[in-house]
Amino acid sequence: MSAPAVHARGLRKSYDGIVAVDGIDFDVTAGECFGFLGPNGAGKTTTMKMVYGLAAVDEGTLEVLGRDVARHRREVKARLGVVPQDENLDKELSVRENLLVQAGFHGIRGAEAEERVAELLEVALLTARAGARTPELSGGMRKRLLIARALVNRPDLVVLDEPTTGLDPQARHTLWQTLDELRAGGVTLLLTTHYMEEAARLCDRLVIMDHGRIVTEGAPAELVTRHEQPHLEAVFLHLTGHRLDT
Numbered sequence: 001m002s003a004p005a006v007h008a009r010g011l012r013k014s015y016d017g018i019v020a021v022d023g024i025d026f027d028v029t030a031g032e033c034f035g036f037l038g039p040n041g042a043g044k045t046t047t048m049k050m051v052y053g054l055a056a057v058d059e060g061t062l063e064v065l066g067r068d069v070a071r072h073r074r075e076v077k078a079r080l081g082v083v084p085q086d087e088n089l090d091k092e093l094s095v096r097e098n099l100l101v102q103a104g105f106h107g108i109r110g111a112e113a114e115e116r117v118a119e120l121l122e123v124a125l126l127t128a129r130a131g132a133r134t135p136e137l138s139g140g141m142r143k144r145l146l147i148a149r150a151l152v153n154r155p156d157l158v159v160l161d162e163p164t165t166g167l168d169p170q171a172r173h174t175l176w177q178t179l180d181e182l183r184a185g186g187v188t189l190l191l192t193t194h195y196m197e198e199a200a201r202l203c204d205r206l207v208i209m210d211h212g213r214i215v216t217e218g219a220p221a222e223l224v225t226r227h228e229q230p231h232l233e234a235v236f237l238h239l240t241g242h243r244l245d246t
């Protein structure tokens with residue numbers, strides 16, 4: 001048995017007295033796609049930021065890829081890929097340069113970097129746009145570039161915070177396929193979404209978060225059965241008393 005990709009117990013985080021994550025427990029199994037589903041303000045991004053080392057953990061245990069994040073930040077980061085909710089591409093650089101810079105961060109340079117970047121441009125369907133600057137790309141292309149950038153170091157775990165928010169259905173489907181391929185290649189995926197359909201389509205298991213807490217956990221189909229609801233949307237309403245978009 002390999003260690004869980006992420007192991008969290010009693011995880012808590014506040015910002016100036018406002019509780020963002022209110023003591024949550026979860027385990028992500030290596031190789032699965034694990035989702036955090038919840039409305040705006042539920043605490044999804046804060047949880048992701050703790051996992052990828054951008055936000056400090058206030059209380060609780062958090063191990064990522066078998067290591068305590070607070071004590072082994074560098075090592076953990078080297079094995080992670082991150083697609084943040086807020087796009088942070090360099091607008092002054094081309095698509096290709098954005099990837100090369102990231103390769104440099106990971107100590108990949110020269111011919112090896114060129115080769116890796118060429119490979120990732122193919123994965124992201126961006127070879128033809130390699131010379132474009134990022135503001136010239138569509139939203140879907142920028143998300144694919146963010147994913148490609150997260151893969152430069154061949155991570156074991158990729159954290160994706162709302163990877164498809166704001167994308168049209170076509171771009172969303174393309175992205176789902178990319179995520180399917182990653183998962184088929186053995187990469188563990190941790191993603192957040194407020195789209196029920198997306199959670200049901202992509203996630204092996206998910207948690208539903210509301211007001212900083214996990215209200216339920218399971219495989220999408222299992223949740224629907226257990227709570228005797230027609231679909232995930234209804235499970236959410238049943239458990240929280242409000243709709244996902246309110």
Ligand SMILES: Nc1ncnc2c1ncn2[C@@H]1O[C@H](COP(=O)(O)OP(=O)(O)O)[C@@H](O)[C@H]1O
Pocket residue numbers: 015016018019020021038039040041042043044045046047
């Ligand atoms: N940097 C921050 N400073 C202050 N409050 C924050 C910060 N980030 C998040 N919050 C608050 O924490 C709560 C959870 O936010 P977040 O984790 O972004 O939720 P989600 O990603 O599910 O929308 C919200 O009430 C939000 O306003």
Ligand SMILES: [Mg+2]
Pocket residue numbers: 044045046085161162
């Ligand atoms: Mg968020």
